[in-house]
Amino acid sequence: MRIRIVTFGLTIPVESYNAHAVQIAPEFTAWPGLLGKWWLSDTVSATFGGVYLFASRRDADRSRETGLFQGLFANPALKDITVQEYDVLDTATAITAPTTQTSALQETP
Secondary structure: OEEEEEEEEEOOOHHHHHHHHHHHHHHHHHOOOEEEEEEEEEOOOOEEEEEEEEOOHHHHHHHOOOHHHHHHHHOOOEEEEEEEEEEOOHHHHHHHOOOHHHHHHHOOO
């Protein structure tokens, strides 16, 4: 599995961003291999973004080719964008945060 963490600041009011997030959220369901997306918000530090869980590195790589991902960098409402990706330690994660993908590791014959 692969995790992507995206953070950014806003040049628009938080309420406008929230409305935009709700509007585009369904588009993420079209990304093959995206197991989940969590929307981040820290109004104290004015940091927003998302955490994405992909089934594989290949799925994460393919998502970067989409207009939805590329539009992130062209959106004037967002500033100071950072994108970081990490592999998941599958065996340990299966113990602490089982998902459909990792729960199979715990099945007994």
